[in-house]
Amino acid sequence: MKKTAGSAFERAVWKAMERIPRGSVTTYGDIARYLGTRAVRAVGTAVGKNPYAPEVPCHRVVRSDGSVGRYSGEGGVERKIALLREEGVAVRDGKIVDFDSIRYRFDDQQVTRSGGS
DNA sequence: CCAATGACTAATC
């Protein structure tokens, strides 16, 4: 397997998605920020080109407003919602329930947190 | 290199 697909940017996006823990979701903007870029649009496009779906949790990427967004895989958005529900993510009317609570912000940066707050 | 496109986002009406 593995076959250097897509461009470096796209590969970086797919790699970032693998970081998303099961039962959580993230946004395109967060991924862009994690990659150190503001190309939210480009990130969305790269995720849509994900050739490893659903092996790669591209379905855990949703919009900034909590809506599931789109899904190019089989079954479309409905399939995306089904996958999320199987992972314990509640979805209602096309939106993530408790979105802010389960939203993954790539915050797992070391424990070196200066004591928070 | 220029023009068009897109699994986006935020602001306005």
Added chain:
DNA sequence: CGATTAGCCATTG
């Protein structure tokens, strides 16, 4: 809350 506008950046023809 829904529809529209404008800004955004990388990929592709």
